Amino acid sequence: MKKRNKRMTDKLITFGIVIVAFIFCQIMISTGNMSRSLRGQLIPICVYIVMAVSLNLTVGISGELSLGHAGFMSVGAFSGIIAAMWMHKGIGVENQVLCLIFAIVAGGIFAGIAGVLIGIPVLRLRGDYLAIVTLAFGEIIRNVMNCIYISLDGQSLHFGFVNPNLPGKLLLNGPAGTTGIVKMSTFPMAFALVLLTLLVVLNLIDSRNGRAIMAIRDSRIAAESVGLQVTRYKMMAFVTSAVLAGMAGAIYGLNFSTVTAAKFKFDTSILVLVFVVMGGIGNIRGSVIAATLLTVLPELLRAFSDFRMLFYAILLILVMLVGNNPTLRSMVLRIIPRRKNQSQDGEVN
Amino acid sequence: MSIEKKATRLVPAPSYGLLPERDVNARPVLEARNLGIEFGGLHAVEDFNLVIGKTEIAGLIGPNGAGKTTVFNLLTKVYQPTMGTILVNGRDTVGMTTAQASKMGIARTFQNIRLFSNMSVEDNVRIGLHNQIRYGMFTGIFRLPAYWKCEQRMHERSMELLSIFDMQDLADHKAGSLPYGAQRRLEIVRALATNPCLLLLDEPAAGMNPHETEELMENIVKIRDSFKIAILLIEHDMKLVMGICEGICVLNYGKIIAKGTPEDIQNNPTVIEAYLGKRKEA
Numbered sequence: 001m002k003k004r005n006k007r008m009t010d011k012l013i014t015f016g017i018v019i020v021a022f023i024f025c026q027i028m029i030s031t032g033n034m035s036r037s038l039r040g041q042l043i044p045i046c047v048y049i050v051m052a053v054s055l056n057l058t059v060g061i062s063g064e065l066s067l068g069h070a071g072f073m074s075v076g077a078f079s080g081i082i083a084a085m086w087m088h089k090g091i092g093v094e095n096q097v098l099c100l101i102f103a104i105v106a107g108g109i110f111a112g113i114a115g116v117l118i119g120i121p122v123l124r125l126r127g128d129y130l131a132i133v134t135l136a137f138g139e140i141i142r143n144v145m146n147c148i149y150i151s152l153d154g155q156s157l158h159f160g161f162v163n164p165n166l167p168g169k170l171l172l173n174g175p176a177g178t179t180g181i182v183k184m185s186t187f188p189m190a191f192a193l194v195l196l197t198l199l200v201v202l203n204l205i206d207s208r209n210g211r212a213i214m215a216i217r218d219s220r221i222a223a224e225s226v227g228l229q230v231t232r233y234k235m236m237a238f239v240t241s242a243v244l245a246g247m248a249g250a251i252y253g254l255n256f257s258t259v260t261a262a263k264f265k266f267d268t269s270i271l272v273l274v275f276v277v278m279g280g281i282g283n284i285r286g287s288v289i290a291a292t293l294l295t296v297l298p299e300l301l302r303a304f305s306d307f308r309m310l311f312y313a314i315l316l317i318l319v320m321l322v323g324n325n326p327t328l329r330s331m332v333l334r335i336i337p338r339r340k341n342q343s344q345d346g347e348v349n
Numbered sequence: 350m351s352i353e354k355k356a357t358r359l360v361p362a363p364s365y366g367l368l369p370e371r372d373v374n375a376r377p378v379l380e381a382r383n384l385g386i387e388f389g390g391l392h393a394v395e396d397f398n399l400v401i402g403k404t405e406i407a408g409l410i411g412p413n414g415a416g417k418t419t420v421f422n423l424l425t426k427v428y429q430p431t432m433g434t435i436l437v438n439g440r441d442t443v444g445m446t447t448a449q450a451s452k453m454g455i456a457r458t459f460q461n462i463r464l465f466s467n468m469s470v471e472d473n474v475r476i477g478l479h480n481q482i483r484y485g486m487f488t489g490i491f492r493l494p495a496y497w498k499c500e501q502r503m504h505e506r507s508m509e510l511l512s513i514f515d516m517q518d519l520a521d522h523k524a525g526s527l528p529y530g531a532q533r534r535l536e537i538v539r540a541l542a543t544n545p546c547l548l549l550l551d552e553p554a555a556g557m558n559p560h561e562t563e564e565l566m567e568n569i570v571k572i573r574d575s576f577k578i579a580i581l582l583i584e585h586d587m588k589l590v591m592g593i594c595e596g597i598c599v600l601n602y603g604k605i606i607a608k609g610t611p612e613d614i615q616n617n618p619t620v621i622e623a624y625l626g627k628r629k630e631a
Binding site for chain 2: 219
């Protein structure tokens, strides 16, 4: 029971950090102390937190390196935008929050379907092969999105593949992306999605199914020998992760007036993977913090103008080096005794 | 689930038992008939016949590379046999996966320990209980009342199981950080958690000192008596094998060369030859 309590406190600390940060941001906004550029970053920060936490479910908890996470975000973004626009302009629902929720749900569902379809072939593979195939799927999704045209004519949607001549007003214009989006995303909604993601992922890890997922990561053969169906639980982790990424994509898409498929390219997948690795693979709270800092960082480095990305890269390397430096580590361990016990445990094996 | 739906077939068995007189009318827990596997052209195991009765402790011995672990992998369906039949409680296990074999009641430990080393001792046992105490994904995520009830039951049951080896105090430790002997014991507990009818132990005493081995022997008998299950073990420690096994099967080059009680085996010239080689004629 002692450990149960420790897990609970760990979870509460994570939620506490996020909620305090949210309240702090709201106060800053209402008192007008937040710069315009930073205010524009708030929704992307939330989106990237959701992306990082959900990717951590695949990479850290399930132990499968996935390089196509932006693909699910893209599916979620476009299906979310279409759903919201259809509801807003087609059916005429004025309430934007309702439209946004509908968009998030639609984004999650479509990304989940994509996750199942991709998961069936991909989860038969292991290790590097799996990573390569997910990478390929991410690119396939991007290229397919470049060829899809969707228009809204009254209440009905028209779909065209490589054919832009559709009746009504084009919502999704192939490579030119979506046009005429009503920006519906709000910071509180994005924050609510962060809370939902943390709730789902943290509670999943600490439940029967989450233990099965981690057991399969630790030893596939042993997991099978105690009766776990490997494919089922890998699929569970993969699809949950895809659904959350799709929801994040919907919020992300409705935050801009135009979104093109090129926004969700390989770089975005790698960026999210960087968040996960920086925050610590399998460490959910770390993902939250890393996603926040690394999204804000390029903005803060604006002063270096052209050398911005150079400094970003150097900082990344420095953090990696410092994080793995034994001298610094032992210094930190001396300050925080609780972590010391854990690391000694680690040294035994 | 699919196992239940499959037509079961009860096959009258000629006695391949180690102790046929003991379970003469009872249906055996495990019956392997003409079992064999071929890797390329290599017959790793050939014509393997074995019957294990309920609550029997059987031993599988043989020199290194004789195919003992391969037999375990065949019984647990890690490898699909290329010949022969495996019946568990009279049901054919043909085409089953390892997970399905586990649901049929075959549990095992591994020669080189395979614990979920990043997870706690208790969680390792809880994973063994995975198919015993179940609730859905949404119950787990949204912490419905069933979650708390099932987790509580899992906790109680895993403590009960850990108490077999007096390991309750270690419940919160990371499994990978346990000493070697305790890891072996934890593997047995995890296997027992799956509620098996047949427990396969692959070298349970490897790396244990004589005192620990002694304790392990007592515990194996205790487990058999309290869980009423059959146990098949691979072991090189002859003191343990001769001490607790009621029937012994000797394997060499993938073939059974002798079967019988410990006394029979000790005096069997073929077995002595397999282990020590032929005496040179003067």
